[in-house]
Amino acid sequence: MKIARMAEVDFTSLTSGRTYTPSPAAWEDQVFYFLMVDRFSDGKESNYRDNSGALVTDGSTPLFTLSQASNISREQWVRNGQGWKGGNLKGMIGKLGYLQRMGITALWVSPIFKQVNFLETYHGYGIQNFLELDPHFGTKEELVTLVEKAHELGIYVILDIILNHTGNVFSYNPDRYPVAGTNYYDPRWDGRLYDVAGFNDAEGRPTVPFRAEATTNPDAAVFPLELQEPATFTRKGRINSWDYHPEFLEGDFCDLKDVRHGSGPDDHYVPSRALEVLAAAYKYWIALADVDGFRVDTVKHMEIGATRYFASVIHEFTQSIGKERFFLIGEITGGRSRAFNTLEQTGLDAALGVDDIPDKLEYMVKGYRNPEDYFNLFRNSTLVGKESHTWFRNKVVTLFDDHDQVRKGNRKGRFCADNEGWKVLLNVLAVNVLTLGVPCIYYGSEQYFNGHATEDRDGNDVFLRECMFGGNYGALQTKGCHFFNEESAAYVEFAKIIEVRRREIALRRGRQYLREISGDGMIFGLPRMMGGQIRSVVPWSRILDQQEVVTAINTDYNNARTAWVTVDSGLHNLNRPFVCLYSTDGSQIGKCEP
Known part of the structure; x- marks a missing residue:
């Protein structure tokens, strides 16, 4: 059932009589796997093992073999990288056995909510409707099935969510910063409030009045309807200085529109109506699908009071339905000190280790960092005010590859991107799961994915987002072959290491x-x-x-x-x-x- 207003959701009816899957005793016992839905599986693969372990041979996409590596030119492969590729929830459901047999026990799923209609935001971070799934990904029923099947196989499900901003749902009036080739303008933050031309329609034109409940067209403006208020947005233009206060709190994240969360000091923060609606919307997905946690995007760009409000609302709700340790992971860039302080002040459960940890981990394993540089990241008790094993055991989600790699600037590349990375891939997988923190593996790492920028490229994130199912943007510069290979050396040996980890507390x-x-x-x-x-x-x-x-x-x-x-x-x-x-x-x- 499609929902237009948050007020239409009856939480009592949704939760009454249901038994929800309880949280694990300890999140540090889990091994996470992060995948981008559009790039993981389209369900058309052949010669892979289904959830029961049986061989599937009736699909149309064959399993990759070494003879197929680089079966298209680099130039064509790069051109193929943009836009929707066809991965979906149905494909994911059929690959849960692949993950379980590897030893994965928690699945972090990229955002699946409805995107703006006129942009190909396949990554999911440009939300237009917070109460619906994007049809590219699938249906609500398929999400419910995914979570049910995952739980049956002992896998928890973590959804990637966004509170800081919406997609590109409105356009500014002409001002000082024109966008070439258009009639509209893209102002940058300078502390002032900018006029708005209107909410964007399905084609991206600001033809919808910028006012309360402006439209019921599901492909225009923003939903739920309660968000169609001018006061929902800060309207101060895009961020240019990413560490300048208050610019990084008030500005738009590129063309993604910043949400005004509230006001007041942290201890007496007054949430805006928009923040209340967004919190209720995410409660809805917990109630509907029985998910086990959220990875909260761009926490650095939210006020402490706003994040604290959200964490409190979600934790209270999940405790009321039997999920005592619903896991809230914050993407908190800006160094360890900012991450630790944010966790302490907000009630988030863990920080995503996207700064020092992946850098020191990757290059220690490759032999270009002192081991102390990596291991000392987990020993700074003075900074965190606690014993390191107490803090880092379950407060930091560690990984070495991810979908952004902000740390690498314009030279982004997966661990196996260099000529010899594949030789020590198993080492980095092992260090990640056998050292402190909650380990997370980025999809395809276990299959030697090597996406990377080159000297003449700008380091676009797309190079880190190859298709596991092939299509025209498969890994290793391929098209038309999938990578769900349970006999690859890294997959086989990594599964053995995870099993040892499971046995040894x-x-x-x-x-x-x-x-x-x-x-x-x-x-x-x-x-x-x-x-x-x-x-x-x-x-x-x-x-x-x-x-x-x-x-x-x-x-x-x-x-x-x-x-x-x-x-x-x-x-x-x-x-x-x-x-x-x-x-x-x-x-x-x-x-x-x-």
Whole structure:
């Protein structure tokens, strides 16, 4: 049923008599997988295994083979990257078994709500209707089915949501900053309120009056109808200085229109009607589909009071229906201090680690960062005011690849983009899931995706968003072949590592220590770079109560390495052996060493 007004939603009727899926005991026990719906699966693949493990052979898209790599030119592949590609919820439903067998237990789904009609915002971040799904992605019934099937397979579902802004739902009146080739203007923030020409119609023209309840046309303006108020928007033009206060709070995010959330000091914040409506809209999706958490976009650009209000509303509602630990993850750019302070002040449950963590993680594994640089990110107890293992265990979602890679500027590229990244892909997957934090894998990483910008390109995000199902924008510069390969080396070995993590609670909840190494058993020191690189064993321990699990990777791409490694002397004696839980050399697994 389509809903035009938030007031039409009867929460009592939606929730009455239903039993909702409870939250997990600990989110740090989970392994997340982030996918972009439009780029994941269209349901037309062949020669893959369905949710039960049975081989599907009646699809039209064959499984990728190495002989198909680069089967189109780079230039054509780049041209193919923009716009809608056809991934949908139905395709996702059929690939849940692929994720479960890999060991994934939580699925982070890119925004699926209805986008503005006249732009191909396939990524989902340009919402026009907060109460409907975009037809490119599917139906409400398919969302409900996706969550139900995921829960049956032990997978939680996290929806990506936006509070900070809407899509490009109105146009400014002519002013100082014209947009070439149009009759309209794109003013930048300078602190003043700009006039608006009107809400945009289905073709993107501002023909709809900019007033309350201006239209019921589902493809025009913004919905629910309560948002069709001039007071919904700050109307101060686009952000140019991304760290200037209050510009980064009041300005539009490019052509995405900033929402006015309220006013007042943090402790006495008065939410706007728009914020109340948006919070109610997201409560609706929880009530309807039984989702387990939200990843909240662009939290940096919201006032602390607004974020606190939203977190309180959502947590109170979810507790009332039996989801005691509904997970709210904030995308909080601007460094660790800002992230920690925002979590403490707002009640969000975790921050998305998109700043230092992926940089230090990627280049430590590749041998171009000191291991201390990465491990010390989890040790700054002075900054966070808490023991590191207490804070980082469940307060930070860690990842090494993502859909934006703001940290890389114009040279964006996946982990496997360089010539030798594939050799240590399993290392970075292992470090991500076996160190502190709630680990998250970006779709396709387990299949060696290598999308990247080149010298003559601008680093557009599209290079990080290849199609898992192929189409005309498949990974590895291909078209017409899919990548749901459960026999690829990275997939197979990564599944084994996740299983060890599942069995060993210390690897999920234990405190963490980078360990010293030695070549002779006499002189020990932390592994460090020499001559601008490190080719060495890098070991660390996870300790919980009386259990220590020692883990190590080798940053030497081409040679085996051995080293003496320190352990906790208080937990071991000379007669107590270590048992090998996992190795890429399968013959070592189960062996005991004193």
